[in-house]
Amino acid sequence: xxxxxxxxxxxxxxxxxxxxxVEAVRDISLSLNKGEILAVVGxxxxxxxxxxxxxxxxxxxxxxxxxxxxxxxGEDITDYTEKQMRRLRGSVLSMVFQDPMTTLNPTIPxxxxxxxxxxxxxxxxxxxxxxxxxxxLNLVGIENPEQMFALQPHFFSGGMRQRCVLAIALASxxxxxxxxxxxxxxxxxxxxxxxxxxxxxRDKSGISIVFISHDFGTVARIADRVAVMYAGKIVEIGTAxxxxxxxxxxxxxxxxxALPSLTKEGEDLTSISGMPPVMxxxxxxxxxxxxxxxxLAIDYEEMPPMFQISPTHSAATWLLDERAPKxxxxxxxxxxTEV
Amino acid sequence: xxxxxxxCVNNLKQHFHINKDLTIKAVDGVTFQVKKGEVxxxxxxxxxxxxxxxxxxxxxxxATSGEVYFKGRRISEKEIYRQNKKDLHLNMQIIFQDSAxxxxxxxxxxxxxxxxxxxxxxxxxxxxxxxxxxxxxFEVGLDDTYxxxxxxxxxxxxxxxxxxxxxxxxxxxxxxxxxxxxSLDVSIQAQIINLFQRLQRYYGFSFLLIAxxxxxxxxxxxxxxxxxxxxLMELAPTQELFNNPLHPYTRSLLSAVxxxxxxxxxxxxxxxxxxxxxxxxxxMVEVSFGHYVLQ
Numbered sequence: 001x002x003x004x005x006x007x008x009x010x011x012x013x014x015x016x017x018x019x020x021x022v023e024a025v026r027d028i029s030l031s032l033n034k035g036e037i038l039a040v041v042g043x044x045x046x047x048x049x050x051x052x053x054x055x056x057x058x059x060x061x062x063x064x065x066x067x068x069x070x071x072x073x074g075e076d077i078t079d080y081t082e083k084q085m086r087r088l089r090g091s092v093l094s095m096v097f098q099d100p101m102t103t104l105n106p107t108i109p110x111x112x113x114x115x116x117x118x119x120x121x122x123x124x125x126x127x128x129x130x131x132x133x134x135x136x137l138n139l140v141g142i143e144n145p146e147q148m149f150a151l152q153p154h155f156f157s158g159g160m161r162q163r164c165v166l167a168i169a170l171a172s173x174x175x176x177x178x179x180x181x182x183x184x185x186x187x188x189x190x191x192x193x194x195x196x197x198x199x200x201x202r203d204k205s206g207i208s209i210v211f212i213s214h215d216f217g218t219v220a221r222i223a224d225r226v227a228v229m230y231a232g233k234i235v236e237i238g239t240a241x242x243x244x245x246x247x248x249x250x251x252x253x254x255x256x257x258a259l260p261s262l263t264k265e266g267e268d269l270t271s272i273s274g275m276p277p278v279m280x281x282x283x284x285x286x287x288x289x290x291x292x293x294x295x296l297a298i299d300y301e302e303m304p305p306m307f308q309i310s311p312t313h314s315a316a317t318w319l320l321d322e323r324a325p326k327x328x329x330x331x332x333x334x335x336x337t338e339v
Numbered sequence: 340x341x342x343x344x345x346x347c348v349n350n351l352k353q354h355f356h357i358n359k360d361l362t363i364k365a366v367d368g369v370t371f372q373v374k375k376g377e378v379x380x381x382x383x384x385x386x387x388x389x390x391x392x393x394x395x396x397x398x399x400x401x402a403t404s405g406e407v408y409f410k411g412r413r414i415s416e417k418e419i420y421r422q423n424k425k426d427l428h429l430n431m432q433i434i435f436q437d438s439a440x441x442x443x444x445x446x447x448x449x450x451x452x453x454x455x456x457x458x459x460x461x462x463x464x465x466x467x468x469x470x471x472x473x474x475x476x477f478e479v480g481l482d483d484t485y486x487x488x489x490x491x492x493x494x495x496x497x498x499x500x501x502x503x504x505x506x507x508x509x510x511x512x513x514x515x516x517x518x519x520x521x522s523l524d525v526s527i528q529a530q531i532i533n534l535f536q537r538l539q540r541y542y543g544f545s546f547l548l549i550a551x552x553x554x555x556x557x558x559x560x561x562x563x564x565x566x567x568x569x570x571l572m573e574l575a576p577t578q579e580l581f582n583n584p585l586h587p588y589t590r591s592l593l594s595a596v597x598x599x600x601x602x603x604x605x606x607x608x609x610x611x612x613x614x615x616x617x618x619x620x621x622x623m624v625e626v627s628f629g630h631y632v633l634q
Contacts, residue, residue, distance in 0.1 A: 043524040158385065187384035187551065188595040192609045214525060217554075217597025221604035240601035258529035259599055260558040268536070269558070271529035275494055 003074060004031040005175050005208050006055070011068035013047075013054045022279050023066070024050040026232040032176065035206040037198075039223035039240075041213055041255075043276055047232040048212045052178040056093050057085045073175055091121040094174035098181040100161035104153040110137075110164050111149030114171055121172040136167040139204075141197060159190035163197070170201060180212045195222050216259060220244065225312070228252050231277050231287035234306075238313030246329075248307075248315040250292045253329050270330070286318070294319060294327050344408075345513055345545045346373040346396065351405035351415075353388070353395050353569075365391040367569035368405070370623065373513070378539060378546045380560030380577070382553055382592070388569040389549045393515045396547075397433050409513070429459055432506035436518035438498035442490040442505075449486040452476070452505045459509060475504040479534060496527035503534065507542070515547045520555065532559060553596045557581055562629075565589050571623065575630040585632045587612050 013025040024047045032038050040048045053059050055070055057080070069078045072092060080088070089095075097103050105113060114133040118124060124132070130149075137145035140163040153161055162182065169177060179198065183191040199222060202209060213219050219226060220240065227237040228249065236249040247253055257270035274291040277283060283290070289299035296318050298304075307320035319327055353366035366388045373379045383389045395402050398420055407415040414420045414427060435441040442451055452472055456462045462471060473483050479500040490498055499519060506514060516535070520528040536559055539546050550556050556563055557577060564574040565588065573586040584590045591612040598604055623631040 043526065188553070188597070189384065189591055189609075189612075192595040192597070196609070215597065216525075216599040217604075220599050220601045221597060221607070223601065244599065244601050255525055256599065258526045260529075260532065260552075260554040261596075261598060269529040269533050271533060272526040275496075276524075 004033050004071075005073050006032040006210075007069075007071040008051075008055070009069045009071070011051070011054065011070065012066040013050055013059070013063055014066050015060075015063045017062065017280075020280055023282060024063075024232055024279060025054065026282070027068070028232075028234055029068075030227060030234065030237065032208050032210065034175075034208055035202060037202060037209045037211055037222055037224045039211045039213060039219040039226045040229060041216060041219055041226060042229035043214060045276055045279075046229045047279075048229050049180055050232075051229070052095070052180055052210060052212060056089060056095055056178065057082070058095075087121075090117055090169075090174065091172045092175050093178070094169040094172075094176070095178040095180065096162070096165050096169050096182045098184050100158065100165045100185075101153065103165050104161060106153055109150045109152055110156070114164070114168050117168050118171045132171065133167070136171050137164075139170070139201065140164070140167045141193075142167075159186055159194065162186060162190075162194055166194075166197070166201075170205075170207070173205065174207065176208045176210065178210045178212065181214070182211075183218060184213065184215070191218060192221070198222060216244075216256065217261070228255070231282065232279060233287070233316065235288070235317070236315040238309070238315075242310065242313040246309075246313075247333065248309060248313075248320060248329075249288075249317045250294050250319065251288050252315075253333060254291075256333055257330055286316075296324060343375050344372045345375050345410055346547070347406075347408035348372070348392070348396065349406040349408070351392065351395060351407065352403045353391050353400060354403045364569050366395065369566070369569070369571055371564055371571065371574060373545050373547055375512075375545055376543045377562060378548060378560045380556035380563040381547065381549045381566060382551060382556055382563060383566030384551065384592075387566045389566050390517050391569075392566075393433065393517050393547065393549055397431060397515065398427070425459065429455075429461075429509040430512045432509065432511040432514050434499075434502050434506055434514065434516040434519050436521050438495065438502045439490060441502055442498060444490050446489070447486065448476075448481075448488050448490075448493075448501050451490075451501060452508055455505060455508050461509065471508070475508055478507065478538065479504045480530070494527075496523055496530060499523065499531055500534070503531075503538070507538065510542065511544055513545045513547065515549070517549045518551070519548075521550065521552070528555075535559065553592065565592065570620075571631075571633065573630075573632050574623070579627070579630050583630075585626060585630070 008028055008030050011025060011028045014021050014023040028051060042048045054065060065078060069076055111133055114136055115129040118129045118132050134145045142148055142163055183194050198209060201207060211222055223240045226240050226243040227234050230251050236243060236252050247256060254272035260269060272291055277287050285301050286299040286304055289295040298318050304316045304318045306314045306316050308314045318324055348369055348371050351366055351369045355363045355365055357363060369392055381389050394400055396407050402415045406413055412419055412423055449472055452475055453468050462468050472486060476483055476485060481500055520531050523531060532555060548560060560577050563577050563580045565572045567588050573589045584593050591610045594610040621633050624634045625631050
């Protein structure tokens with residue numbers, strides 16, 4: 001087994017606010033291999049963005065890593081200073097955000113923004129940087145890169161802008177790319193193209209990608225493995241096939257059956273009742289228990305550990321304990337796997 | 340126009356003159372009809388002009404040309420709009436995507452929901468108003484503890500419920516919803532879509548739903564129109580459109596809809612279209628019953 005490029009061991013991140021401590025990420029462990037695409041799925045406020053930003057140390061000063069280690073490419077970067085981080089960002093770790101217009105500088109031509117990131121990380125001549133930038137624009141599928149080079153971002157459409165952001169993020173050959181809702185703001189047709197582009201880049205350069213999204217549909221096309229987050233914890237993680245065809249956590253059942261495309265005509269959409277919890281005072285047991293129709297008494301008292309289902313698949317729910325009643329996934333989900 | 344058609348949009352155009360050299364044709368000749376009690380879905384990518392259609396129907400912008408008929412009255416005409424103003428305010432309602440921006444942050448939920456009743460002088464009696472408020476809150480799945488809260492104190496899904504309660508308060512005949520669930524989480528989205536469906540069946544209002552998410556449109560609409568660059572490309576009953584898309588843009592759009600199934604998705608071929616190749620000019624031709632395609 002190859003050495004993982006990114007490893008999180010029992011990572012917890014909390015924010016100090018005026019009303020108390022908010023634990024946004026709670027005890028997350030995961031590893032990412034070279035050339036692998038891990039999708040992190042969850043609702044807003046579940047901590048998926050905080051998790052990725054804590055790796056790049058982009059979080060505000062009010063946050064702190066409470067426990068756990070972050071290991072990138074065999075090196076423990078948990079206690080890295082800002083100066084050390086600056087060297088990693090862009091060259092080893094890179095990130096793409098949801099809104100390309102806020103990522104790009106509206107007054108600087110696209111070409112210059114790409115060459116900037118190249119010359120910051122590698123010692124190259126101006127001409128070499130320019131060549132590399134043109135190469136990147138070509139790679140992300142922008143036609144006539146020479147002409148586009150001198151244009152400001154507002155000349156581009158949303159999809160083209162996101163391609164430019166990708167070009168910047170990939171310019172210095174990073175090992176891990178974090179794509180935080182990178183395709184959410186785009187139309188379905190453009191979204192599909194960006195996803196195919198990411199897959200293509202992975203095949204060519206062997207980059208590892210952490211793809212953060214709230215949409216099970218988009219994730220299905222790109223992910224090798226899927227992690228589902230709820231209230232700062234990973235509740236289920238496994239290969240895409242395992243999580244999609246054999247989900248074990250009731251929250252994942254709920255999310256999947258809430259998708260209109262999986263509902264038969266004339267049936268109501270299944271929704272998860274209630275709201276995600278406020279993490280100011282996290283509940284004692286399983287944070288999902290109050291919204292879980294299958295909740296057991298122990299769910300309210302003790303946090304469920306990760307139960308292994310297969311070497312790659314595990315889920316945190318007491319339903320998997322051998323003493324728990326045997327409850328299977330909802331019929332609507334089973335029906336789909338039979339087809 | 341037959342009496343069962345509540346809304347009739349005829350060759351509607353909305354051009355924005357930015358300066359003397361630049362005119363943006365946001366809506367460029369759109370024709371469709373919404374029947375009584377029908378759920379009509381309007382889909383299209385960003386910038387295709389679907390929101391402008393909604394806003395022009397509501398009279399937020401005067402139309403550049405073309406007509407809008409509501410219950411047989413030509414409301415795109417200023418004079419006629421003015422004469423029927425009261426009736427239109429009661430019977431046409433709109434719900435926006437961003438409920439935080441749509442609701443006044445300084446008003447309580449109670450004030451927000453009862454405001455249309457007071458302004459239109461439907462109810463003045465305090466007890467009556469109070470009863471109506473409670474029943475509306477109950478309809479949209481909230482209880483009366485929410486009455487004293489302000490929009491900032493409640494979540495996005497709950498805010499959208501308040502917006503729905505407000506728009507139901509005058510018992511409108513037509514509700515236009517512009518991307519009502521686009522900014523909500525999947526599980527909350529399902530709650531709101533169920534709510535719309537239940538209310539629509541109960542009240543029987545006509546519903547013009549604008550969305551970019553085809554799976555939602557497929558789930559709830561009776562009829563779907565696909566928009567691109569300010570024009571309709573295809574219009575058909577939902578089943579027909581999804582089973583038998585004819586326009587290349589519709590096909591491309593349908594093939595790009597993400598399906599939560601990894602094996603299927605990885606092998607799926609997305610049909611590409613080139614804006615230059617797709618024919619955006621021409622006439623809508625009825626190819627089979629109720630199925631119109633731009634040709």
